[in-house]
Amino acid sequence: MEDITTYFHDYFIALDIAKTSAEYLNMIVLLAILLVILFISDFISRKIILQAFSTFAAKSKTNFDDLLVSHKAPRNVAHIVPLIIALKCVPIVFVDFPAFETIVELLLKLYNVVLVIWIIRSVLRTLESYFKTIPSLKDKPIDSYIQVLMLFLWLVGIAFIFVLLTGIEIKTFFTTLGAASAVLLLIFKDTILGFVASIQVAINDTVRIGDWITMDKFGADGDVIEINLNTLQVQNFDKTITYIPTYALISESFKNWRGMSSSGGRRIKRAIIIKAKSVHYLTDEKIEELKKIQLISDYLGQRQEDITSYNTTNNADKSVLINGRNMTNLGVFRKYIQNYIESHSAINKDMTIMTRQLAPTPQGLPLEIYAFSSDKRWQNYEYIMSDIFDHSLAAVPYFDLEIYELSNYSPELSE
Template identity: 30%
Template sequence: MTEINILRLKNENSIIDKLDSYISKNLPDDIVLISQITSKILIVLIIFLILDFFQRKVLLKIALKIVPKTKNILMNTFIKKNVFTSFFRLFPLGICYLLVPLIFYSHPQSFHILNLIFSIFLIVFIAKFFISIIDSYNDVENRDKSYRTIALNTFLEFLKIIIVLLSSFIVISIVFDLSSSNFFTFLGAIMAVIILVFRDPVLGFVAGINIANSKQLKSGDEIYISKYNLEGIILEINLVTTKIQNKDKTISTIPTYDLISTEVINYEPMKFSHSRRIKRSIIIDSQSVLFLEKKELDEMKINEELHQYFTSQKTENDLIQTNLGLFRNYIRWNLQNHLLISKKDTLMVRLLDPTIYGIPIEVYCFTNTSDLLEFEDIQAEIFEHIISISTLFGLKTVAGVTS
């Protein structure tokens, strides 16, 4: 015995049967069927509208009034992400879905169509409900800018895609009336296509887990990506894209998997070390590099600007034979005594390979602050001093300071 016949026996002499009987007795035969179906559709529609009005004006309002008083962050985020709205919408849909067999049992074709429609709507709204819960939970957890939230964020985004795909497959199986075996055959056949279509989400999911486990990057980190010549602060790392705020306040997005497939420089360790590297050079005119005569050296020693240096470095200076060597030694001494240069990190002044422009002399040291503005002021002050005092050593600079 079919489901329709069972329902017909159970509901015999019901209000619906009486309605069908009344229509068949009082209306012409050629419009009886359409009138019966139309009247039942109107009944379902009226019930749906009444229940929908009830859930919007009563249930939802009660939830929106009570929840804020709980001071619970997750529950209040449910309001923001419309979780309660999605949940209460299931109420009229679910009731009408259950009523369709009781109302349309005498019209199997109409029953099948309406049952199909309500089934699809229920699946869609259930999926939307679960996605809104995921969004709410993700929003709460992302308040903590940590490595754990990256893995959680990518996992939840991936979970949302799975929910959408699964819901789509269920809808397809309902529409085309696929059996369980045919459904899984269809699912297996389409998986290869899905992997190709959703290549970026899959790679992003792997990248997110990798970044979280290695603790390489997190939201709020200042980074530089040479591939894109991109420097800025990470605003968000999600399944497919990473959002970066550039120095000029513009926003750039890159594929998330690029964070593990290309070179990324993270400035955060430098900030936590409270130091920043100076690595800059000036070019000395090779024609101005000379051996020092005793007379020239004596004149330098009585110079007020260099007196303290010569006093503290007397023994070392006696071994230096050129003005460039003396100048290089002076720069190192000056940095060693600079209050804003770190003494615990590498400090050196070295000559680089000569160029057609002259001889580069490079300063390599670290400031004792990682603040960008303070760093630039310190670096500028050091090189302004180096350039201005080079003339006291009889040296000429070429084209000023170079990076």
């Protein structure tokens, strides 16, 4: 080794070159040789490692090793070989220049830290891509966890770089860093909150990728397409993207429609407003007329017998219609809608089916249809609901009822 160090130096001295110039020329020649060796060693190590990984990946059943190659992990590992050679040869190249040797060794140590970060980053990105291929993890916030690890990795790397540049002990550095933790907490507040939120979301299974959520405060109404450390991305139904701070998932209220998606139907909850003055008792003649409606003919017959029996038993004076028990056009219409919904082919019969009267309003009496469509797809759901209300609105006049409309509305008055 000593012969290599002095060989070119002695050669230049033999050519009657000044000692100082011989030392510089010796350093330049050795540095050039070292650079060539580093280039060749890097090329050979990359070829060997990449070939080994490719061969192993071809035989392996998992795609993890393929992802390692695509994220350049083997390529980064290959750089370790020339780095080791450089660290061993620097004292030889700069034997006559200790100051240069110190600087170059420092640069190589800094590069060593960065290289380790690159290698670990490649592995983390590989894990991220691999976990996303696992069906049970596709809807988990994998990005958040990887970003936290990357953040921690860079913080540790920056700490080692700072220690190398300043020469202080690593223990002293972290002791000082602990004293400055309050400032760091303030700087990384959103990141820390996002990390905590990501953990809670994953543990409590609050939100998954692919869930339909509604968050009125942020104008979000659509599918979750990404959950990372700082933001939650929601693709709204108009194809716009809403970015929501991840920590808002645990600090703000939102609606997750996953329960509906995983259930047997999608809820229909809408009312028809009936004019109160159109509600009245039914005469026998009107009842006979309504018996022609097949969905309620049996009901009307049975109901009429029960009412007649009751009124006879209690000697009700039916010269005044209000006396005794009676049927109303609204009650019969409500029963008709109930039977119609129960017989509708697009309604899930195993879930709640109800036609109910809500509290009166200044506009009239709301008659609400409450049921669940079997088809949960948005477009089909809207079609089913429209079909039901098309029929219901058209049926109203058959029962001598009227629908509330704002008769004195004028477009000019609304402007």
